[in-house]
Amino acid sequence: xxxxxxxxxxxxxxxxxxxxxxxxxxxxxxxxxxxxxxxxxxxxxxxxxxxxxxxxxxxxxxxxxxxxxxxxxxxxxxxxxxxxxxxxxxxxxxxxxxxxxxxxxxxxxxxxxxxxxxxxxxxxxxxxxxxxxxxxxxxxxxxxxxxxxxxxxxxxxxxxxxxxxxxxxxxxxxxxxxxxxxxxxxxxxxxxxxxxxxxxxxxxxxxxxxxxxxxxxxxxxxxxxxxxxxxxxxxxxxxxxxxxxxxxxxxxxxxxxxxxxxxxxxxxxxxxxxxxxxxxxxxxxxxxxxxxxxxxxxxxxxxxxxxxxxxxxxxxxxxxxxxxxxxxxxxxxxxxxxxxxxx
Numbered sequence: 001x002x003x004x005x006x007x008x009x010x011x012x013x014x015x016x017x018x019x020x021x022x023x024x025x026x027x028x029x030x031x032x033x034x035x036x037x038x039x040x041x042x043x044x045x046x047x048x049x050x051x052x053x054x055x056x057x058x059x060x061x062x063x064x065x066x067x068x069x070x071x072x073x074x075x076x077x078x079x080x081x082x083x084x085x086x087x088x089x090x091x092x093x094x095x096x097x098x099x100x101x102x103x104x105x106x107x108x109x110x111x112x113x114x115x116x117x118x119x120x121x122x123x124x125x126x127x128x129x130x131x132x133x134x135x136x137x138x139x140x141x142x143x144x145x146x147x148x149x150x151x152x153x154x155x156x157x158x159x160x161x162x163x164x165x166x167x168x169x170x171x172x173x174x175x176x177x178x179x180x181x182x183x184x185x186x187x188x189x190x191x192x193x194x195x196x197x198x199x200x201x202x203x204x205x206x207x208x209x210x211x212x213x214x215x216x217x218x219x220x221x222x223x224x225x226x227x228x229x230x231x232x233x234x235x236x237x238x239x240x241x242x243x244x245x246x247x248x249x250x251x252x253x254x255x256x257x258x259x260x261x262x263x264x265x266x267x268x269x270x271x272x273x274x275x276x277x278x279x280x281x282x283x284x285x286x287x288x289x290x291x292x293x294x295x296x297x298x299x300x301x302x303x304x305x306x307x308x309x310x311x312x313x314x315x316x317x318x319x320x321x322x323x324x325x326x327x328x329x330x331x332x333x334x335x336x337x338x339x340x341x342x343x
Contacts (some may be wrong), residue, residue: 152283179205
């Protein structure tokens with residue numbers, strides 16, 4: 001697959017901005033090249049625009065070469081950049097499953113790119129052939145999310161790989177919640193799949209939603225395109241510093257993840273006891289989608305108790321459903337007590 005044949009012509013011909021820190025990235029005693037204030041170190045200096053130190057640590061953590069890593073302001077940045085790089089506004093389209101994470105639709109709309117929605121099955125499974133049938137000559141990207149949001153389930157690897165292997169464009173696989181589904185990531189196999197982009201994040205299992213750090217893993221030629229069109233200093237120095245600290249604490253993240261998975265199982269068992277619960281959908285994430293009688297009424301009741309969940313009742317296939325994030329043991333106990341008062 002030749003990435004250049006998929007790129008928009010203006011992106012292919014673009015001369016990227018070259019910042020002072022791109023032109024010099026070594027060690028020096030005096031920096032007089034970037035028009036920075038000489039006072040208030042270290043925040044007076046621009047951050048490394050290529051985030052080399054952070055990428056090197058992620059490279060060792062994920063066992064993937066650093067030239068296959070892009071770091072963005074959350075996963076939303078690479079989502080937007082991929083659409084901007086490969087889809088001609090008003091002409092080309094993306095294919096996305098439905099229901100799924102809403103930013104694929106929003107990013108496409110901002111870029112004036114049409115979205116072709118392909119419904120999941122009633123059990124929220126991926127119909128790979130249906131996805132491929134939705135592709136036309138104007139389709140450049142396919143977006144999949146596994147574990148999916150808001151349904152919580154992982155898709156079968158065989159179905160995902162069927163889409164990747166039979167599509168001549170780029171498949172974006174969003175694995176934001178993959179840490180809660182051990183063994184179900186496709187990252188280890190992605191090196192052989194030149195048209196696959198995998199998204200992951202520090203926002204979920206890593207407990208760092210506030211630093212806004214997302215990761216994209218892909219073939220070096222795709223990563224080069226993202227680096228070419230990103231803002232020069234897209235990750236600030238505070239985010240990079242905090243990420244470096246966090247990566248050193250990976251064992252604690254594993255403890256948090258296991259606790260959340262255990263709490264998810266307890267919450268699933270607890271929810272089965274309530275007569276207003278119609279169905280608890282299987283989850284590989286840090287949340288549970290629950291179909292309920294009078295979901296809107298229960299949402300309003302919990303809100304009055306100071307407990308905020310997400311009403312997904314207006315989402316395709318999720319009618320009368322609430323999405324409940326797995327909280328701390330104390331938070332989950334308070335949710336349980338509040339729901340008991342409804343019985």
